[in-house]
Amino acid sequence: GAVVSQHPSRVICKSGTSVKIECRSLDFQATTMFWYRQFPKQSLMLMATSNEGSKATYEQGVEKDKFLINHASLTLSTLTVTSAHPEDSSFYICSARDNYGASQYEQYFGPGTRLTVT
Amino acid sequence: QKEVEQNSGPLSVPEGAIASLNCTYSDRGSQSFFWYRQYSGKSPELIMFIYSNGDKEDGRFTAQLNKASQYVSLLIRDSQPSDSATYLCAVRMDSSYKLIFGSGTRLLVRP
Numbered sequence: 001g002a003v004v005s006q007h008p009s010r011v012i013c014k015s016g017t018s019v020k021i022e023c024r025s026l027d028f029q030a031t032t033m034f035w036y037r038q039f040p041k042q043s044l045m046l047m048a049t050s051n052e053g054s055k056a057t058y059e060q061g062v063e064k065d066k067f068l069i070n071h072a073s074l075t076l077s078t079l080t081v082t083s084a085h086p087e088d089s090s091f092y093i094c095s096a097r098d099n100y101g102a103s104q105y106e107q108y109f110g111p112g113t114r115l116t117v118t
Numbered sequence: 119q120k121e122v123e124q125n126s127g128p129l130s131v132p133e134g135a136i137a138s139l140n141c142t143y144s145d146r147g148s149q150s151f152f153w154y155r156q157y158s159g160k161s162p163e164l165i166m167f168i169y170s171n172g173d174k175e176d177g178r179f180t181a182q183l184n185k186a187s188q189y190v191s192l193l194i195r196d197s198q199p200s201d202s203a204t205y206l207c208a209v210r211m212d213s214s215y216k217l218i219f220g221s222g223t224r225l226l227v228r229p
Contacts, residue, residue, distance in 0.1 A: 032215060034216065034217070042221065043206060043219045043220060043221040043222050044162065044206070044219045045219075046216055046217070046218070046219075049214065049216060091159075093161045093162075095217075097215055106164060106167065107164075107215070107217060109161045109162050109163070109164075110161060111160070111161050112160070112161040114159075
């Protein structure tokens with residue numbers, strides 16, 4: 001089956017620093033990847049849609065200058081949280097859509113990255 | 119009004135019973151509907167999806183879709199303690215393939 005990995009799985013950083021999270025599709029090509037954020041006891045909130053070779057599309061209320069997304073290849077998208085603050089502490093999850101797969105409806109989720117900003 | 123609504127629960131059922139989870143959505147143009155299971159601290163895993171009115175069965179799981187009433191449900195037969203998790207309903211509303219998630223229903227299956 002389609003596998004999506006994320007790195008790192010957990011990261012602790014100091015306030016004011018930047019953190020990069022990688023999302024990789026391991027056995028399929030993904031022209032579209034999605035980034036979600038999940039606060040404790042809340043649901044997944046879509047942050048942005050990452051498109052290979054073009055600019056990401058951000059959801060309303062998400063600061064594009066704070067959450068930098070780069071989708072430079074068909075298997076890798078990165079999310080950089082710039083000048084992180086404690087309120088950015090959350091569970092960040094990516095998903096990828098296999099454009100050429102049998103199921104056009106399915107998104108494959110990565111295992112998530114737990115970010116803690118101290 | 120939230121776009122995708124679920125009762126937060128917890129829904130508590132005894133082992134072996136049928137668990138019924140419900141979800142309503144606001145956009146009549148929604149195209150496909152997904153049920154995910156999420157264990158604490160883990161990312162969601164897809165249980166099943168449905169896009170046509172009626173029932174769709176997969177093992178112990180049955181998804182039911184009623185577009186006229188704008189609801190989708192998930193039935194879990196012969197519930198097991200390992201089914202205890204949060205169940206997320208997600209809706210794809212347009213051709214962009216973005217998913218909008220409900221807040222999830224926590225299911226507890228008592229041994």
